[in-house]
Amino acid sequence: MEASPAFVRADESCPGKRGLLRASDVTKSFGPTVALHGGELCVSAGEIVAVMGPSGSGKSTLLHCLAGVLLPDQGLVEYDGQRLDAMSDAERSRLRRTDFGFVYQFGQLVPELTAVENTALPLLLERRRRREAVAVAQAWLETFGLAGLEKRRPGELSGGEAQRVAVARALVTDPRVIFADEPTGSLDSAAGVAVLDEFTGAVRSRGVAVVLVTHDARVAAYAERTVLVRDGMVTSPDTARTVRAS
Numbered sequence: 001m002e003a004s005p006a007f008v009r010a011d012e013s014c015p016g017k018r019g020l021l022r023a024s025d026v027t028k029s030f031g032p033t034v035a036l037h038g039g040e041l042c043v044s045a046g047e048i049v050a051v052m053g054p055s056g057s058g059k060s061t062l063l064h065c066l067a068g069v070l071l072p073d074q075g076l077v078e079y080d081g082q083r084l085d086a087m088s089d090a091e092r093s094r095l096r097r098t099d100f101g102f103v104y105q106f107g108q109l110v111p112e113l114t115a116v117e118n119t120a121l122p123l124l125l126e127r128r129r130r131r132e133a134v135a136v137a138q139a140w141l142e143t144f145g146l147a148g149l150e151k152r153r154p155g156e157l158s159g160g161e162a163q164r165v166a167v168a169r170a171l172v173t174d175p176r177v178i179f180a181d182e183p184t185g186s187l188d189s190a191a192g193v194a195v196l197d198e199f200t201g202a203v204r205s206r207g208v209a210v211v212l213v214t215h216d217a218r219v220a221a222y223a224e225r226t227v228l229v230r231d232g233m234v235t236s237p238d239t240a241r242t243v244r245a246s
C-alpha cells in the first residue's frame with residue numbers, strides 16, 4: 001500500500017547565520033512509498049534539534065538523508081557549504097567517519113570487542129595509531145564514568161553503560177555533527193536521563209550540532225528546537241515549540 005507522504009515543515013531556523021547542515025526540499029521514496037516530501041531543516045553548530053513524529057512518518061529517512069547515508073531523489077543536503085550529492089561515495093563515507101558521529105537506539109557495539117576497542121574503532125578505521133586511539137577512547141570512557149570497565153565486552157555491561165560506550169564512540173573523532181536516532185529508547189527512564197544529561201553536556205561544551213530523533217517529548221526537551229515530521233501534516237515551528245514544552 002502506498003503510504004501518505006510525510007511533510008517536513010520548512011524550517012526558518014538558523015536565523016541570521018548559515019547553518020552547518022541544511023536540507024532543502026528533500027524528497028525520498030522507497031518504491032511506491034514516499035517517505036519524505038519536501039523536507040527542510042537547518043542545524044547550526046552547537047545546536048541540538050529534535051525530530052519528532054509518529055512511527056513511519058519519515059524521521060529516520062530525514063536523518064539518513066542529512067547524514068549522507070541516503071541520497072534524496074530530489075532536493076539538496078549541504079554540510080558546511082558542500083553538497084553531499086556532489087561528493088563521491090568514498091568522500092561521503094569519509095565525511096561520516098571524520099565529521100559525523102552516530103548513536104542508535106541499541107548501541108550497535110561490536111559484541112566481540114571490549115568497551116575501549118569499541119570506542120576506539122572510528123579512530124582505528126581512520127588509521128590512527130592504536131596506542132593513540134586507545135588513549136583517546138580511554139579518556140572518553142572516563143568522561144562518561146566508565147573507568148574500570150574498559151576491558152568488558154558489551155554483554156558484560158548494563159544497558160546504560162553500553163549506551164555510554166556508544167556515545168563515547170560517537171564523540172571520539174571530535175565530530176561536528178552527531179546523528180542520534182532514539183539514543184535512549186532502549187533504556188529505562190532513570191538510565192536514559194543520566195545518559196542524556198551526560199551526552200548533551202558533552203556536545204554543548206564542544207559546540208557539536210545534534211540531530212536527535214525521538215518519540216519522547218522528555219528527550220526532545222533537551223533540544224533547543226523541535227521539528228515535527230508527520231504524515232500529511234505540515235507543522236509550524238510554533239506548534240513544534242508547544243510540543244517540546246509539554
Ligand SMILES: Nc1ncnc2c1ncn2[C@@H]1O[C@H](COP(=O)(O)OP(=O)(O)OP(=O)(O)O)[C@@H](O)[C@H]1O
Nearest residue numbers: 003030033034035054055056057058059060061062
Ligand atoms: N529501506 C526502505 N525500504 C522501503 N521502505 C522504507 C525503507 N525505509 C523506510 N521505509 C518506509 O518509509 C517510511 C518512513 O520510514 P522511516 O523509517 O523514515 O520512519 P520513522 O518516522 O523513522 O519511523 P519509526 O519512528 O518507526 O522509526 C515508512 O513507510 C517506511 O516503511
